Amino acid sequence: MKRLFDPATAVPALVSMAGGTLFAVLFLHAETQSAVMGLTLGAVIALFLLARFGWNARATASFAGHGRVAQGSVLAGVLIVTAVFHDQHFPLLMLATVLLYIVVCLGLNLQLGYAGVVNFAGAAFFGIGCYTAAVLTNHTSLPHLAVVFVGGLMAAGIGSLLILPVLRTYGHYAALITIAFGILFRVFLEVNDALGGPQGMKLPGMQILGWKLNDSLQFGGTEISFYANYVLLALAMAAIAFTLVRRLERSWIGLNLDAVRLDETACAAFGIDVARWKITAFTLGNFLAGLAGSVYAMMTGFVAPNSFTFGDSLILVSIVILGGIGNPWGLSVAAAIVLMLPEKLQFIQEYRLLLYAGLVILILLFKPGGLMPRQVRNYLPGWKP
Amino acid sequence: MSTLLACDSLSMRFGGLVALDQLSLAVNEGEILGLIGPNGSGKTTFFNVITGIYQANEGRVDYLGHDLARMSAQEIYRAGVTRTFQRSRLCLPLSIFDNLMIGNHRRLDHNLWFNLFRRAAFQAQFEEQYAKARELVRTFSASLAERLFEAAGSVNMIDRRRIEICRALISQPTLLLLDEPSAGMTQEETRELMDDILIVREHMPGLAIIIIEHEMNVIERITERCIVLNYGQKICEGPYARVAADPQVQEAYLGTE
Amino acid sequence: MTLGLLSQYVFNGLMLGMIYAMVAVGFTLFFGVLDVIKFSHGDVLMVGAFTGLATYLGLQAAGADSPLAQLLVMTLVATLSMALLGALIAKYLVLPLRLAPPLNTLLITLMLGSVLREVVRLFYPQGSNPKPYPRLLPADFVSFGSFTLRADSMILLLAGLAAIVAVHLLITRTKLGLAIRAVAQDAETARIMGINFEFIVLLTFAIGSGMAALGGLMNGLYYNEVNFGMGLLLGVIGFSAAVIGGLGNIYGAILGGFLFSALQSVGAVTLPALFPGTSTAYKDVFAFAVVIVFMAWRPTGLIAEKKSERV
Numbered sequence: 010m011k012r013l014f015d016p017a018t019a020v021p022a023l024v025s026m027a028g029g030t031l032f033a034v035l036f037l038h039a040e041t042q043s044a045v046m047g048l049t050l051g052a053v054i055a056l057f058l059l060a061r062f063g064w065n066a067r068a069t070a071s072f073a074g075h076g077r078v079a080q081g082s083v084l085a086g087v088l089i090v091t092a093v094f095h096d097q098h099f100p101l102l103m104l105a106t107v108l109l110y111i112v113v114c115l116g117l118n119l120q121l122g123y124a125g126v127v128n129f130a131g132a133a134f135f136g137i138g139c140y141t142a143a144v145l146t147n148h149t150s151l152p153h154l155a156v157v158f159v160g161g162l163m164a165a166g167i168g169s170l171l172i173l174p175v176l177r178t179y180g181h182y183a184a185l186i187t188i189a190f191g192i193l194f195r196v197f198l199e200v201n202d203a204l205g206g207p208q209g210m211k212l213p214g215m216q217i218l219g220w221k222l223n224d225s226l227q228f229g230g231t232e233i234s235f236y237a238n239y240v241l242l243a244l245a246m247a248a249i250a251f252t253l254v255r256r257l258e259r260s261w262i263g264l265n266l267d268a269v270r271l272d273e274t275a276c277a278a279f280g281i282d283v284a285r286w287k288i289t290a291f292t293l294g295n296f297l298a299g300l301a302g303s304v305y306a307m308m309t310g311f312v313a314p315n316s317f318t319f320g321d322s323l324i325l326v327s328i329v330i331l332g333g334i335g336n337p338w339g340l341s342v343a344a345a346i347v348l349m350l351p352e353k354l355q356f357i358q359e360y361r362l363l364l365y366a367g368l369v370i371l372i373l374l375f376k377p378g379g380l381m382p383r384q385v386r387n388y389l390p391g392w393k394p
Numbered sequence: 395m396s397t398l399l400a401c402d403s404l405s406m407r408f409g410g411l412v413a414l415d416q417l418s419l420a421v422n423e424g425e426i427l428g429l430i431g432p433n434g435s436g437k438t439t440f441f442n443v444i445t446g447i448y449q450a451n452e453g454r455v456d457y458l459g460h461d462l463a464r465m466s467a468q469e470i471y472r473a474g475v476t477r478t479f480q481r482s483r484l485c486l487p488l489s490i491f492d493n494l495m496i497g498n499h500r501r502l503d504h505n506l507w508f509n510l511f512r513r514a515a516f517q518a519q520f521e522e523q524y525a526k527a528r529e530l531v532r533t534f535s536a537s538l539a540e541r542l543f544e545a546a547g548s549v550n551m552i553d554r555r556r557i558e559i560c561r562a563l564i565s566q567p568t569l570l571l572l573d574e575p576s577a578g579m580t581q582e583e584t585r586e587l588m589d590d591i592l593i594v595r596e597h598m599p600g601l602a603i604i605i606i607e608h609e610m611n612v613i614e615r616i617t618e619r620c621i622v623l624n625y626g627q628k629i630c631e632g633p634y635a636r637v638a639a640d641p642q643v644q645e646a647y648l649g650t651e
Numbered sequence: 652m653t654l655g656l657l658s659q660y661v662f663n664g665l666m667l668g669m670i671y672a673m674v675a676v677g678f679t680l681f682f683g684v685l686d687v688i689k690f691s692h693g694d695v696l697m698v699g700a701f702t703g704l705a706t707y708l709g710l711q712a713a714g715a716d717s718p719l720a721q722l723l724v725m726t727l728v729a730t731l732s733m734a735l736l737g738a739l740i741a742k743y744l745v746l747p748l749r750l751a752p753p754l755n756t757l758l759i760t761l762m763l764g765s766v767l768r769e770v771v772r773l774f775y776p777q778g779s780n781p782k783p784y785p786r787l788l789p790a791d792f793v794s795f796g797s798f799t800l801r802a803d804s805m806i807l808l809l810a811g812l813a814a815i816v817a818v819h820l821l822i823t824r825t826k827l828g829l830a831i832r833a834v835a836q837d838a839e840t841a842r843i844m845g846i847n848f849e850f851i852v853l854l855t856f857a858i859g860s861g862m863a864a865l866g867g868l869m870n871g872l873y874y875n876e877v878n879f880g881m882g883l884l885l886g887v888i889g890f891s892a893a894v895i896g897g898l899g900n901i902y903g904a905i906l907g908g909f910l911f912s913a914l915q916s917v918g919a920v921t922l923p924a925l926f927p928g929t930s931t932a933y934k935d936v937f938a939f940a941v942v943i944v945f946m947a948w949r950p951t952g953l954i955a956e957k958k959s960e961r962v
Contacts, residue, residue, distance in 0.1 A: 125754065129761070173947035180754050181688040182946060184761075185890055189939045192887065196936055253510060260509035260516060261495070261502045264488075268496050271485040277467035278445055278477060279561070280499040289506075319883065323765055330758065363769035366762040370744070373759045377751060385489045385545055388520055394528075 019078045021064070022071035026079075030086035033345075034093050036353065037100040045353045072338070076390045079338075084248065091240050101236035105308060107348050108243035109301040112250045114328050114340045116297030119254060121326065122335035122383075123263065124290035125270030126175060127183040130191035131325040134164040134295045136317030138302020140198070143210040143312045153215050157303040164299025165292045175291060176284050191319050198314035209313025212306050215239075222307075239308045246304065250297055251337055258337075259388050266290055267386075320362050327365040331372060333379030342381065395422040397456075398569060398602050399444070404453035404463070406436075406443050406626070413439040414450070415626035421569070426595075426603045428613040428634065431623035432647055437606045438480055440623070441571050445477050446470045458568070472500055474568035478558045478575060480606075486547030490538070490557055493546050494527045497561030530560050534590045552583055559587075563594055572605040576612055584609060588616050610638070622646070655799060662804050664916045665909075666873055669811035672908025673866040674889025675896065676818060677859035679904040682893070683835040684855045687745055687756050691764035692863055693886020695733055695740075698767055699864025700784075700877045701775060703729040707785050718787045725787075729864040737860025738853040746852060764886065772879040781878035784871035807869050814865050815905060818858065822901065831855055835899070884935075891942045914938040 032052055039045045059065050072079045087104070094100040113135050120126040128134075138160035145156045171190055175183040199207050214223025214235075222238040257263050268276050269286045276283050306312050328347050333339030347365060351358045372379060399421040406414035413436045421427050429437050442448045444455050446467030455462035462470055476497065484493050495502065502519065503509070509516060524542070532539040534556040538549070546557060555575065562570055572591075576584040595601050607613050613620060613634055620637045622630040624646040630637050637643055674696060681689045703725040710721050744763060748756045772778040788803035822828035833841040834851045842848045870885070871877045892911045896903025918937030 121754075125752075127754065127757065171943065174943065180757055181890075182894070184688070184690070184757055185887070185894060186943055186946065188887055189891065189943060192884065193936050193939045196933075200933060256510050256513075261504055262506065262509045264492055264495055265499075265504065267488055267492070268485060271487065272483055274447065275479075275483045275485070275496065278447070278471060278479075279497050279565075280468045280471035281496070282468055320765070323761070326758070327762075359773065360769070362765055363773065366765040366769070369762045370759055370766070373751075373755050373762075374744070374747060377755060385487075385543060386492055387543075389517055392517075394524065 018071055019075045020071070021068045022075055022079055023082055025068040025072075026082035026086055030089050033086070033090050036349070037090070037094060037103070039353065042355065049350070049354070073384070073387070073390070080248070080252075084244070087240070087244055091237055095233045095237060096231065098234050098236055101234050101240050102308075103349060103352060105236060105239040105243045106305070107345050108240070108247040109305050109308075110325075110328070110344045110348060111247045111341050112243075112301040113298045114325060114332075114344055115247075115250050115254045115337060116294035116301075117325055118294075118329050118335065118337065118340055119257070119266075119290045119297075120294040121329055123258065123266035123270065124287050125180070126287050126291050126294075127180045128187050128291070128294065129184055129319070129322050129326065130187040130194070131298060132317045132319075132321035133191040133194040134168060134298035135302040135305070135321075135325075136194065136198075136312070136314075137164040137167055138299035139306035139312040139317075140204060140210075141299070142303035142306040143212050144204070146212050146307065147210065152218075153307065154217055156307075157300055160303030161296040161298075161300035164302065165296040168291060168295035169288075172288055172291060176287055187322075188319065191317075191322055195314050195317060195319075198317075205313070207314060209311060212310050212312065214310060215242075215304070215307040217242075223310075236308075239304070242304065246300065247341075251341075255337055258335075259386065259390075262286075262289075263386065324362065324365055327369050330369050330379060331365070333381035333383055334377075335383035336379065336381050339379055339381030339383075395425065397421070398423045399455065399457045399462075401444065401455040401463075402453055404440075404443065404455065405451045406439055406448060407451050413626050414443065417453070417623075417626060417628060419621050419628055419631070421602055421604060422619075424600050424602055425619060426605065426617045428617035428620040429604055429606045429623065430608075430610075430613060430620055430637075431629075435623040435646075436626040437623055438573055439626075441477060441573055441604075441606070444470070445475060445571065471565075474565075475571070476562040476565060476567040476569075477571035478555075478562050478573050480573045480577075482551075482554055482558060484546045484554055484558060484561075486545065488546060489543045490531075490546050490549070491524065491527060491542040493557055494531070494542075494561050494564050495523065498523060498527075498564045500565055527560075527564060530564055530594070531556070533593055534560065534587070551578060555579070556587070556590075559591065563598075566598055566601075568600060568602065570601060570603045572603060574606055574608065576607065576609045581611070584612060585615075588612055592616065610634075614638075658799060660916055660920070662801070662808075664912045665808060666804060666869075667915070668909035668912035669808055669815075670866050670870055670873075670885070670908075671888050671892050671911050672815065672905040673811060673862050673869075674885055675892035675904035675908045676815065676901055677863050678890050678893040679896070679899055679901055680831075680855055680859045683899040684831060684852055685741075685745065685749070686753070688760070688890065689740070689745065689856070689859075690757065690761040690886065690890075691740065691767060692859070693884070693889060694764040694767040694882035695736060695860050696863040696867040696870070696885055697877070697879065697882030698736065698771065698867075699729045699733040699860075700867030700871045700881070701771055701782075701879075702732050702864070703868045703871065704782060704784060704877060705775075707787075721785070722787045726865070726868060729868055730861045733864035733867075734857035734861035737856040737858075737863075740860075741853050741856035742849075745856070746849065764882070768879055768882060775879070778879055781876050784875045784877055786872075786875060788872055803872065807873055810865075811869060814862060818862065819901065821858070827854070888938075891939070895942065895945060911938060911942070914941050 032048070036045070036048050039048055056065070090104060091101065113131060117128060117131050120128045141160040141163045142156050145151050145159060146153070151159070171186050174186045198204055204210065214221065216222065222242065223235050225235040226233040226237065265281055265286045268281055269283050273283050324347065328343045329340050331347070332341070332343030351361045357364060397420050402418050404414050404417040405412070417436070417440065429440070431437055439448065443450045444462050446462065446465055446469070450463045453463060457475070458473060460473055485496065502523070528539050528542060531542065535553065538553050538556065541549070546554065559572070559575065575587060579587065595603070605612070605617065617634060619632065620634050621628055622637055622643050629646060630640045630643050674692060677692050678688065681687050681692070706725045706728045707721055710724060715721065740763065744759050745756060748759060788806055790803065792799050792801045822831060830841070830846045830851050833844065833846055834848060838848055870881065888911055889908070892907030893904045894907070895910060896905070896907030915934045915938045918934035922933050922937060
């Protein structure tokens with residue numbers, strides 16, 4: 010089937026992206042609390058009005074029909090924001106963090122949103138990646154790209170120790186196991202002096218094939234913050250993870266995962282190996298978390314046990330639910346909001362967990378599909394029978 | 395006609411309750427067999443046992459050289475046995491096409507590399523399966539065949555029943571188990587459904603069907619042979635007319651004076 | 652290992668086991684009645700403890716200072732208010748999600764637990780610091796050589812035992828208990844038989860939460876301290892205990908509670924002996940690791956969980 014690029018219908022998507030990018034720039038730039046509050050309120054009102062006038066529906070359809078345009082424009086948007094803040098550490102660090110969290114949440118989404126496998130230790134698996142990177146960079150001379158990969162493997166490997174109870178039919182067993190594991194992990198880190206104890210460990214910056222990511226760049230006459238390097242790396246990781254997870258969803262495997270989540274008895278009756286797909290989702294998801302963790306540790310140069318608490322795992326789960334469980338775009342937007350809002354609106358920092366937990370409760374009661382509910386599976390976008 | 399499935403002294407107990415009691419029966423290749431009996435006589439339990447949902451306490455089920463009583467549900471499906479359920483088990487948030495493809499599992503390629511990276515080949519397989527699914531659904535309802543990418547939850551109950559039957563047919567099974575397919579339907583809808591099943595069967599020579607029903611018109615019209623269960627045992631067997639006249643059967647349904 | 656030290660360990664273990672058992676019984680009751688795991692249960696315990704504390708402070712300010720009276724009022728207020736909280740949770744969060752995928756109920760109660768925790772941390776004065784709990788129980792003890800029997804431990808143990816026995820009698824000997832068991836077995840039939848489903852559910856949640864409050868008070872009185880995070884660990888332990896004993900089974904829950912405590916004691920004693928230098932914090936790691944392994948081996952617990960799906 011030939012896919013015709015119809016420019017007219019791509020316009021709403023492009024316009025929306027432009028608007029979003031502009032908002033991101035303004036938001037990150039805002040210094041005073043009142044400016045930030047104003048922008049936030051303005052955005053909420055604007056979205057509400059746009060929904061009223063049917064724009065949101067048109068933009069969504071436009072995004073759905075032009076996958077490549079959507080992805081390209083998002084990439085462009087991120088690059089634009091990076092360029093605007095090229096000399097400021099903090100916005101770039103935040104941007105890179107958001108992108109890495111998107112990778113983690115994509116993995117969590119595979120587990121929770123597709124296969125229905127509960128995982129309340131997302132932060133712990135992320136932490137496994139972090140600590141693996143810390144240990145390997147400090148005690149071995151393994152190239153950093155390999156370190157990242159090993160971080161992912163460690164997370165997946167340790168996760169597989171939990172797999173048997175996780176496979177049990179009732180979700181609460183998996184919930185219990187993963188919560189217990191998360192607590193266990195943190196206690197283990199705190200009492201273990203070889204891993205730095207409660208103070209944690211330091212890490213050197215990342216180096217890929219001679220490219221030292223902790224060195225700032227010179228472009229023309231301007232100095233670019235070294236975090237831009239990490240933004241680019243994180244962007245590449247997020248883009249690849251996103252594409253892979255979406256392709257997975259748009260395939261027979263995605264179908265198997267959904268079937269496993271929705272009705273295990275029917276699965277068995279039609280030959281679907283429930284255990285295999287739960288294991289696949291759980292392992293892949295943890296692998297992604299470990300990968301992101303390794304890069305994050307090298308970026309921040311530091312790991313400590315109290316970054317990987319149960320509360321952090323809950324925030325990850327909140328991102329997946331708020332965004333629209335099963336929807337990778339939704340979770341990306343949610344990740345950006347959940348991570349950036351408290352950084353800018355200082356007064357809600359303290360109330361983060363309360364706020365997100367409360368929002369999730371409201372969503373589950375009134376709009377369980379999330380803010381951007383998942384659509385019916387579209388195996389081949391643009392394909393017409 | 396040769397024997398397709400033969401179960402021998404099949405027993406199934408749930409604690410103190412004996413659901414199947416040394417049951418022995420046979421299904422012939424290509425036949426349409428009615429399985430009837432009062433409520434609680436073990437008909438659905440029989441289906442659940444031979445499809446691997448429950449594990450029998452005793453007995454064997456011979457089928458094309460396998461013993462179904464020792465196999466997992468997935469293995470039994472791959473051996474060509476499919477079913478519908480008494481209570482509708484569609485994945486409502488998924489599209490109709492998705493639900494059909496769940497039934498089509500063994501005809502699809504589930505390899506990770508194939509699904510992620512060989513997209514051209516995937517597209518070819520997708521288009522082929524879509525065409526097959528559409529043609530199958532069209533036998534039952536032309537309008538439904540054009541709505542394959544809508545959510546299964548958005549269609550009415552009769553269409554959902556049709557989808558479930560198509561899901562069981564799409565992998566071209568050798569033995570199809572229908573559990574009260576006409577429940578909740580009018581006479582007209584039931585007749586239409588049964589006719590459609592017969593049409594599909596014409597394209598699948600060798601397909602045997604066991605049908606559990608309480609609607610005796612259906613049994614009378616389309617089955618060649620019936621087996622009557624009561625308290626987990628076979629109490630009568632033969633063409634419908636003979637079975638309906640059997641005093642033991644009448645007593646099982648109606649009781650004694 | 653002197654007899655005195657041993658007796659300390661034993662009592663400590665029994666005390667903890669009792670508290671875990673009380674939490675576990677709550678979990679098992681909720682699961683039995685609604686097939687629901689109320690993850691916020693541990694945090695309800697914590698709120699109960701804090702409610703008791705607040706009541707005590709209020710009573711002190713009002714001038715009432717008889718320890719017995721304070722104890723009674725604290726118990727009454729904490730238990731009743733948590734019972735009310737439990738019923739509200741059931742009515743507004745759990746029952747509405749009855750038809751949604753079970754995952755949603757799991758998530759909502761988990762999030763609620765977080766909300767309770769954060770509310771106490773943020774809004775109770777100095778909530779993020781551990782708070783001292785009043786010593787309201789008699790401090791006397793009896794010595795048999797080096798074996799000491801503390802009066803407060805005895806009282807708490809007896810109180811806990813009494814609570815569990817009371818719940819057991821309620822469930823097995825009263826008409827109300829019969830209704831609860833009927834709903835747990837088959838909600839639909841129970842309704843047809845005239846049992847008010849919603850009322851029973853609310854009542855069950857109230858009972859379970861009231862017991863949690865009691866457990867919270869006991870915890871506070873025994874350790875003379877409470878903190879906002881105590882509910883999380885206790886909740887996870889209580890849930891583990893309920894699972895070990897087989898979800899839905901009250902005796903199993905009680906058994907599981909004491910088993911978990913025993914595991915912790917074993918870990919606390921043997922690990923430093925086997926690997927000198929290991930801190931006693933490893934006892935939790937040990938106990939949870941055993942739970943995880945156990946669940947891999949016997950996921951439905953020692954006494955099988957009830958199954959209820961009709962295919």
